[in-house]
Amino acid sequence: MEIFASGREFVRRDARLVERRLFATLFEGADGAGVLDALRGYRNADGGFGHGLEPDKRCPDSTALDVEVAFDVMIAAGVRDDELIGGACDWLQSVATPDGAVSLASPVIEGYPRADHMSDWTYVPGLNPTAGLVGRLDTLGFEHPWRDQAAEWCKAELAKGLPQDGHGMLETLHFLEHQPDVDLDQIRDWLPKLSTYRANADDPSYGVTPLDFAPTPGSLWRQLFTQEQIDGHLDRLLADQQADGGWAITWEPPGPMATLEYRGVVTVAALRSLQLNGNLSID
Template structure:
């Protein structure tokens, strides 16, 4: 109970409106429409999302990374706004390669404060974020011509093999879980080869963890990990709550406000993860 109360106070005190509305939906029986209303403030006339919705870059221009963040908020809130999703898909189609691939960001971010890791690599169309966006659209049960085109591109790319980096693999798993054969055995064999994968819960460095790959007990990918591994990362999540009630970051956002905003994101996510895995008492 103390974990929840401290986390709630952090969200109420320091998180931005979007995370406060999402917290209300997840833990206080709040109206999911409030999450959609908050997302509208980040929407651009072109149908995409920007304005630092993903806080590591403060650029107002639409980026696929911000679209992905908007989709994640709707999925977490259990709401599907067809106008927002459809407009975002239209925008994705407008900036995609002829084959349907999109990049995380674009050079417009260089004119605004951004984290050091937000650099040229984010301008390259790739499985990160194309595969993850397609997977999220399947989860939202939203059909669109861009989704079909991007699906074909992802399938062609994956025919050449799985990615070697943890974040890209995370996006690919979002895609594969909605395919007829997700290829669990191939993914299991590939995990030890991944960079930026933090399999050991005692490792304090930044990386993608088993809880990112398999956030819930019924996840397709939970079978990749032992219960001991999952329990270790849940224990670590509990231990990593800061004295102020929020969770700290293992990277450096572009400034104090972005840091607080991202801490709000990860704090709501941490509380939700603990709840969904039976490790959080809120009564």
């Protein structure tokens, strides 16, 4: 109970409106329409999302990274707004390559404060984020011409081989979750080869973990990991709660406000993960 109560206090005190509305929907029975209302504040006239919805860049312009976060928030809240999703897909189509691939960001971020890792590598179209966006649209059950075109591009790219880094693989698994005949042995064997993959729960460094790949007991990807691995990362998640009730991050956002915003994001995510895995009491 103390874990939840102190986490709730952190969210109420320090998190953004969108995380507070999401928390209320996930844990307090609030209508998910409030989450959509909060997301609309980050929407641009072009249909995309920006304004630092993903806090590592303070750019108001639309980026695919912000669109992805908007989709994630909707999925977590269990809500879907066809106007918001359709507008975002139209925007994605407008900035995609002729084959349908999109990049995380673009040079528009350069005029605004941003984390050091938000640089020109994020301007290159790739499976991260194209595959993840397609997978999230599949989860939302939303059809769009861009989704279909981008899905074909993803299949062609994956025919060349799996991604080399943890984030690319995370985005790819969002996509493969909705594809037939997935080779689980191939993925299991590939995981140790990934950069930014943190298999060991005792490793304090930045990385994508088994719990990120398979966040719920019902996840298709749970069978890639042992229960001991999952339990280790759940124990680590419990241990990583800070004295102020929130969870810390292991990278440097562009400033103190962005750091606090991202801590709100990861705190709601941590509480949700612990609840879904039966490690959190909210009574």
